Amino acid sequence: MIKYYSLKNKLLVKGDVLSPKGGLVENAFVYRDGNWQEVNPDIINDRIIGFDPFDDSIYGMGNAEIMDELQEISEEEANNLIKGRE
Numbered sequence: 654m655i656k657y658y659s660l661k662n663k664l665l666v667k668g669d670v671l672s673p674k675g676g677l678v679e680n681a682f683v684y685r686d687g688n689w690q691e692v693n694p695d696i697i698n699d700r701i702i703g704f705d706p707f708d709d710s711i712y713g714m715g716n717a718e719i720m721d722e723l724q725e726i727s728e729e730e731a732n733n734l735i736k737g738r739e
Contacts (some may be wrong), residue, residue, distance in 0.1 A: 657731035658697060659724045665734050668697045677701060684735060697723065 656678070657667045667689070668678030678701075681694040699706075700723035703716040726734075 655728075657726050657728055659726050659730075659734070660696070660700070661722050662724075665731055666692075666697055667731065668694060684731075 654670045654673055655667055656670050656675075657665070660666050665684040666681060667684075668681040671677050671679050677698045678694045681692050681697050682689040683692050683696065684690075698704075700719055702714055703720040705713050705716040705719050708716065
């Protein structure tokens, strides 16, 4: 199942979700220069789990600020964002 996300209200990303219930993605793509370009799925997964690469403590996961960078949007919203960029 494909899910669409707005990342920091700047990047439009989508990913193949591993489970129909949601969660981590297997493949990820960012919309750039009029095309979907494959990227490392960590661009989405790190934000889903709130992974902070700069925090070496036990609090490096579940960081709410990191999680808030990612907003799930509908396919229709994604298509509207794409149309607005062309």
